[in-house]
Amino acid sequence: MELIISLLPDGLPLWAAIAAIFASFFTAALTAAFGLGGGLALLAVMSAVFPAPAVVPVHGVAQLGSNAGRFFLQRKDVVWPIVLWFTAGGVLGASLGGRIAVEMPVWALRAGVGVFILLTIWGPRPKSFSPGVMTFFSTGALGAFLTMFFGATGPIAATMLAAARLDRLNLVATHAACMSAQHGLKIVAFGLLGFAYGPWAVVIAALLASGFAGTALGTRFLRRMPEKTFTHGFRYILTAIALYLLAAAALDFKTN
Numbered sequence: 001m002e003l004i005i006s007l008l009p010d011g012l013p014l015w016a017a018i019a020a021i022f023a024s025f026f027t028a029a030l031t032a033a034f035g036l037g038g039g040l041a042l043l044a045v046m047s048a049v050f051p052a053p054a055v056v057p058v059h060g061v062a063q064l065g066s067n068a069g070r071f072f073l074q075r076k077d078v079v080w081p082i083v084l085w086f087t088a089g090g091v092l093g094a095s096l097g098g099r100i101a102v103e104m105p106v107w108a109l110r111a112g113v114g115v116f117i118l119l120t121i122w123g124p125r126p127k128s129f130s131p132g133v134m135t136f137f138s139t140g141a142l143g144a145f146l147t148m149f150f151g152a153t154g155p156i157a158a159t160m161l162a163a164a165r166l167d168r169l170n171l172v173a174t175h176a177a178c179m180s181a182q183h184g185l186k187i188v189a190f191g192l193l194g195f196a197y198g199p200w201a202v203v204i205a206a207l208l209a210s211g212f213a214g215t216a217l218g219t220r221f222l223r224r225m226p227e228k229t230f231t232h233g234f235r236y237i238l239t240a241i242a243l244y245l246l247a248a249a250a251l252d253f254k255t256n
Helices: 002-006 014-034 038-049 052-073 080-099 106-122 133-150 154-163 168-192 198-224 227-255
Strands: none
Touching: 014 038, 014 052, 014 198, 014 227, 038 052, 038 154, 052 133, 052 168, 052 198, 080 133, 080 168, 106 154, 106 227, 133 154, 133 168, 154 168, 154 227, 168 198, 168 227
């Protein structure tokens, strides 16, 4: 037991590491089955049990592992042109996000994303609207920029992909590839900014292993799930995330 504790970063209790590792499994399974939801849930758990400066960087590594595992298992269904333009925008967004100190408060960012998701999912949509190159590029840039500050921006990419009207396999696989690229860029940016990943190596390895196991389980559910069930579940999970962001924004605003 003492050996295990000695491998943990300073200030991180063993129970906190175990809680995050279990959460990584279940949240990865959720994301693999429905394409989203797990990242925000894992971020909530990490925010409660990890030291604040480590939450976003370590969450980024865990999410890279989860999404990379999902991408590997579902790679045949990826729509590559979307991924390439999304990643190109992500390079711009991550580089700006790593250098600019955003003056807008976190509650305003969360509220904006929440409203954007609700309007896109439930609001009127022009019949002629179809996402194209600029939409994919802009979404990648915005998501990579925002993820440097509050971590889980998968719903932004998911909303864009929902508008592209992909089937469930293409949507989940393409989302995995997009988010793998985004989290990879974020990890590089935080490394350049000086975050020390070394002390977290054992925790990160355990998070990646449990996340991959959850991804494998969730992928099995996805392939057996009817398209209609997926579509309804996808919309409701996105809506729940939007409402969570709005509630968190209201709480942050009231606190500050």
